[in-house]
Amino acid sequence: MRRPLLAFRAAVLFGGLLLAHAAQAQTGLDSTGAPRHGTLRLRSGFGGDPVRRPILAGGTDSVAVGACGGFVAGAAPALGLRFAPGRFALTLTAVPRDDSADTDLVLIVRTPDGKWLCDDDSAGDLHPRLVIRKPRPGAYLIWVGAYGAGAPVQARVGVSELGHGVGG
Numbered sequence: 001m002r003r004p005l006l007a008f009r010a011a012v013l014f015g016g017l018l019l020a021h022a023a024q025a026q027t028g029l030d031s032t033g034a035p036r037h038g039t040l041r042l043r044s045g046f047g048g049d050p051v052r053r054p055i056l057a058g059g060t061d062s063v064a065v066g067a068c069g070g071f072v073a074g075a076a077p078a079l080g081l082r083f084a085p086g087r088f089a090l091t092l093t094a095v096p097r098d099d100s101a102d103t104d105l106v107l108i109v110r111t112p113d114g115k116w117l118c119d120d121d122s123a124g125d126l127h128p129r130l131v132i133r134k135p136r137p138g139a140y141l142i143w144v145g146a147y148g149a150g151a152p153v154q155a156r157v158g159v160s161e162l163g164h165g166v167g168g
Helices: 002-027
Strands: 039-043 051-057 061-065 068-072 079-084 090-096 105-110 116-119 129-132 138-146 153-160
Touching: 039 051, 051 138, 061 116, 068 105, 068 116, 090 105, 090 138, 105 129, 116 129, 138 153
Parallel strands: 039 079
Antiparallel strands: 051 153, 061 068, 068 138, 079 138, 090 129, 090 153, 105 116, 105 138
């Protein structure tokens, strides 16, 4: 009786590893890498909404989530977010540090339940905006790319429960 159970467990583990590898290959991103700019830890009702974090965005490595994509500096996430949600939606945005810069940013997020989200221009003026209506608790991984390949640029990521953008 124990051998079929062990075989089943091994098959489930192996299948999970294959799925993780397939997702990485499909996106070009590494959801197991440590975030280059650290991890924010926020709980619903956090103060200072929106919370802003400076990062480097863009790069020369091509990535895609479905038809949405851009270029990042390496496969590791730019930023991690450990989030304990309440009743509000979670809004994630990104802008170049110099708001007047014409850099077209792309925001890619892997949610705690393994879904990949991507946005290019939903916030207007070449800025991405992702609204997660019913956020789950856990780890969100965030990549900020540029629509065109090039040297990384200084940018800011914003996290809001009130629907604010980075500058909001």
